Amino acid sequence: MKLRNIPLAVAVGAILAAPVAMAQSSVQIYGKLYPYLLDEKGSGATEKGATVSTLAATPTGEGGVSRVRGMVSGNSRLGFRGQEDLGGGLNAVFQLEGVASVDDGTGAAAGGGFMFNRNTYVGLEDKRFGSLQLGVNDTILKNYGDTIGLLGVSSGTFMSTSSVFRKAGFGPSSASSFHLRRANSVTYETPEFGGVTGGIQWSTDEAKTEIRDPRVLSMGVKYDNGPFYVALAHEIHYDLYGGSRNVPTAQRNNGATDPTRSKDRATQFTVEWRMNKQHKFEFDAIRKEYSENAATAGRFSSYRNMAYLLAMENRWSDQWRTSAHYVMATAGNCTRVAAACTTDGLEGKKVTVGAAYYLSKRTYLFSAASRITNGKSARFSNAELGGAPTPGEDLTHFAIGLSHSF
Numbered sequence: 018m019k020l021r022n023i024p025l026a027v028a029v030g031a032i033l034a035a036p037v038a039m040a041q042s043s044v045q046i047y048g049k050l051y052p053y054l055l056d057e058k059g060s061g062a063t064e065k066g067a068t069v070s071t072l073a074a075t076p077t078g079e080g081g082v083s084r085v086r087g088m089v090s091g092n093s094r095l096g097f098r099g100q101e102d103l104g105g106g107l108n109a110v111f112q113l114e115g116v117a118s119v120d121d122g123t124g125a126a127a128g129g130g131f132m133f134n135r136n137t138y139v140g141l142e143d144k145r146f147g148s149l150q151l152g153v154n155d156t157i158l159k160n161y162g163d164t165i166g167l168l169g170v171s172s173g174t175f176m177s178t179s180s181v182f183r184k185a186g187f188g189p190s191s192a193s194s195f196h197l198r199r200a201n202s203v204t205y206e207t208p209e210f211g212g213v214t215g216g217i218q219w220s221t222d223e224a225k226t227e228i229r230d231p232r233v234l235s236m237g238v239k240y241d242n243g244p245f246y247v248a249l250a251h252e253i254h255y256d257l258y259g260g261s262r263n264v265p266t267a268q269r270n271n272g273a274t275d276p277t278r279s280k281d282r283a284t285q286f287t288v289e290w291r292m293n294k295q296h297k298f299e300f301d302a303i304r305k306e307y308s309e310n311a312a313t314a315g316r317f318s319s320y321r322n323m324a325y326l327l328a329m330e331n332r333w334s335d336q337w338r339t340s341a342h343y344v345m346a347t348a349g350n351c352t353r354v355a356a357a358c359t360t361d362g363l364e365g366k367k368v369t370v371g372a373a374y375y376l377s378k379r380t381y382l383f384s385a386a387s388r389i390t391n392g393k394s395a396r397f398s399n400a401e402l403g404g405a406p407t408p409g410e411d412l413t414h415f416a417i418g419l420s421h422s423f
Contacts, residue, residue, distance in 0.1 A: 042109075044099035051093055051170045052119050053383070053418025057402045058084040063362075063393045063409030070394035071358045072187040072264050072320065072351055076408045085402040090120040092173030094135055100142070110148075111139045116173075136198065147207045153200045156235035157216040158250040159183075162287040165299045165328040167340045168373045168383050168420075175399040175414040176385050181344040181367040182303060182324045183283070186395035188263025189405040195252055195283040195305060199233055212242030229256040229272045237285075246289035254281040260307035260317045268317045268353065270309050277316075279309040294332070301326035314355040322349025322363070335375065342369040348392065362394030362409070379422045387414045 059082030063069060067076050096114030103109055114135040138152030167176045179196035202220035215238045222231035237250030259281040261269040270277035285303040292298065303326075308319040324346040332338045344367040351358040371385035389397050393409040406412060 042099055042101035044097065046095075046097055047423060048095040048117065049093060049169075049420065049422045050090070050117065050119050051383075051418055051420035052088055052090040053170075053174075053416040054086070054088055055175070055401060056084075056086050056415045057175070057400060057412070058082065059400075059404070059406055059410045059412050061409060061411045062407045067393060067409075068361070069408055070187060070348075070351075070360050070363050071353065071356075072268070072317070072360065072363070073394035073408050074188070074265060074396070076393075079407060080410045081407045082398075082400050082404040082410060082412060087402050088120040089174070089401050090118050091170060092135070093117050093119050095131070096135070103141075106143050106145060108142045109139070110142050110150075113137050138204075140204075144208055147205060150202075150204045152202065153198060154202045154204045154218065156195075156197045156199055156202075156220075156233065156252060157204070157218050157237045158235050158252040158283060158285055159196055159198070161216070161237040161239050161248040161250045162285045162301050162303070163299075163326065163328075164246060164248075164287065164289050165297055165330050165340070167328075167330075167342060167369060167385065168338065168371045170383060170385075170418065170420055171369075175387050175401050175412075175416070176342075176369050176371065177399065178326055178328070178342050178344050178367070178369075180399040181346050181365050181389065181397045182301065182326050183305075184397065185259060185263055185305065185307065185320060185322070186346060186363050186365050186391070186397045187320075189396055189398060190259075190262040192257050192262040193259035193281070193305075193307065195254075195281075195285075195303070197233065197235075199235075202233075212240050214239055214241070226273075228276055229278065231256045233257070239287075244291045246287070246291075248285075248287040250285045250287075252283050252285075255279070257281060258309065260309055260320055264317045268315060270311045270313075270316050275313070277309050277311050279307070281305075281307045296332070297330045299326070299328040301328075311354050316354045318352040318354050318358075320349060320351040320360070322360075323347045338373045338375070338381075340371050340373075342367070344368075346395075346397070348394075360394075362392035364392040365395045365397040366390045367397070367399075373420075381420050382418070383420060384417045385415075388412070 059080040062080040063076040065078035098112040101109040138150040140150035142148040183196040185193035199220035204218040206216040217236040235252040239248035289299040348360040348363040369387040373383040375381040
């Protein structure tokens with residue numbers, strides 16, 4: 018047995034070798050696999066010498082995303098979950114979940130082995146007091162918004178709205194993202210009261226130093242009852258440097274050798290209307306703000322913008338289902354220390370459409386197409402097969418795939 022396969026082997030072996038424990042609790046092995054053939058290309062990069070935003074990279078006229086065709090599998094996953102009745106309405110719960118790359122047979126570990134790198138936690142649940150989970154978990158803001166998705170296969174793929182909706186458009190670093198799954202997290206959700214639930218999550222980082230203390234606070238409240246779902250969420254990123262890690266090098270505050278601290282915030286509003294079991298419609302709005310207390314002239318200080326999302330899903334029969342998304346991000350505004358700052362051309366748009374044909378309740382064929390249209394300074398990206406867009410480069414994707422859940 019290769020060492021890289023030991024974590025999965027131990028997990029499966031522990032479950033199979035513990036009939037007494039399983040008799041006292043419930044354990045489920047589950048998964049979702051959705052490989053697809055993908056055509057990806059970039060086009061229309063901003064010409065060399067063009068005037069762009071202060072926060073943008075210098076345009077070269079050359080694109081960064083080549084025409085590539087291949088197979089990918091998004092966030093295809095394998096997991097184990099279960100619970101134990103502790104009496105008095107209290108349950109212990111756990112979940113272990115990881116990416117299963119069915120396109121090439123590897124996991125998500127650096128060496129190709131399987132790792133539990135998705136929502137993985139242990140916790141307590143009680144209908145009277147709510148739930149408490151410790152481990153790796155999606156943030157409250159991520160969970161409470163963008164509820165429809167696209168055909169159940171948008172997670173971790175070019176179809177995800179987060180590439181434009183929850184990120185800044187002036188650089189490729191994920192540090193600006195408000196679409197997070199946080200390690201070292203403590204997540205609490207209240208019981209449901211008349212359709213209303215509240216949640217809060219705190220996560221820290223072992224990378225704390227005397228200068229920086231990376232951590233995230235995410236909170237929200239949602240109403241889910243009948244045809245309506247309404248949610249409001251707020252999230253704060255301390256010392257993640259979503260601005261500096263995306264601007265040109267000369268403008269960066271590194272947070273390592275200088276005392277600059279960062280505080281990035283987002284507030285998200287979501288409303289979903291379920292006209293009936295077959296048709297759903299959603300609207301989201303998010304305000305993002307990236308701020309750093311820089312003191313050196315010319316360094317990044319702040320950036321703010323808005324983004325909006327429209328989504329719909331329609332089931333036309335037992336076999337046919339369609340979905341569509343439209344995302345628009347504004348150029349926003351920015352500041353630098355004792356220097357001018359412009360955001361001209363940092364806007365972006367994304368359109369995604371898809372259709373699915375069900376062979377059974379758990380298996381379906383799907384096809385989807387997407388296009389990101391970047392402003393002349395923007396670099397919003399959903400590239401999957403390599404490369405990152407240069408300023409102004411638009412990205413186009415088309416895919417055909419198969420999804421199976423178990």
